[in-house]
Structures are given as C-alpha cells and as structure tokens.
Amino acid sequence: MLSNTIQIKSAMGTTYTDWKNATLRTLDEKTASFDESLHKKVETAYFKRLLEKMATHAASSEALDAFKAEMDAYVASIPNKVGFEDKETRRNFLKKKAKIKSAAITKHKLVNKGFYVSLWIPIGMALGMPWGVAFGNIALGLPIGLAFGLAIGAWLDGKAVKEGRVV
DSSP: OHHHHHHHHHHHHHHHHHHHHHHHHHHHHHHTTOOHHHHHHHTHHHHHHHHHHHHHHOSOHHHHHHHHHHHHHHHHHOOOTGGGGSHHHHHHHHHHHHHHHHHHHHTTOOBOTTHHHHHHHHHHHHHHHHHHHHTTOHHHHHHHHHHHHHHHHHHHHHHHHHTTOBO
C-alpha cells in the first residue's frame, strides 16, 4: 500500500499542480463578484483547501482522475449571481457540490473540522437512552450517551488532525 501511495504521488507531479492552479484561477474568476453570502453557498474556501489536500490524500490515480472530472464539472456549474435565483440551476449546482463533498469523505477520508463529534454525539445519545431506561431514568442515560459520543468524536477528530485529513 505504501509503494502504491508513493507511485501515485510521483505520478501526479506537475500535472496535478498545473490542473490545480488552473482550477483555482477559474474558481477565483467565477466567484470574484460574489458577496460573502454567495461565497458561503459556493463554499469557496473549503474547495480551495480540498484542492490542496487532494494532492497528498488521493486514494489512487483513478480516484484522483475522477475527482478532477467532478471538480471541473462543479466549477463549470457555479452559477452567476442571477443563476442562484433559478431553482433548476441551483439544484444542479448543489447536487454537484454534495457529490464532491461525499466523495472526499468516503473515498479519500478527508473530513471537516468537528465532523466526528457531530456524527458521534447523536449516536452516543441514542445508545445512552437504553442505558437510562435500564437504570430507570432516561434523563440519566442521555448525558452519559452524550459524554461517550463527545469523547469518541473528539478522539477521532484528533486522530484526523494528526493524520492531516482535515480540510
């Protein structure tokens, strides 16, 4: 597996860097006239960080090629200010954005800050409720589950930070 990762990194070389720089320029050009609220909808900062991280965290060269194609489609689908008012254009854009974010998490194991905490708190609370019922007090089980979910989520978030997987 390690030799496979090294081969991917060396195979990406300047080709990925050139593509990344061109994509960043296109992204900046398309969003130059956007105000802060539109930048949040487009998640410009997130996708710029994702482009930087993908160079070292691609699962394989095929996955990197798929990411490039999806990213190109995403950047091309970014609507202008007026385009955000059209329901169909906005829906198409949001689908492409969700697809890339999902692929980053599932295929490449890249997560947002606090991803695991937000995932494990509800799981912990759901598992804590039966413990509360077993002890005769649901109100006791919820904070216990919350504490376990928070602890597990914080541990996994810390692990992701150490591994450099946080976008």
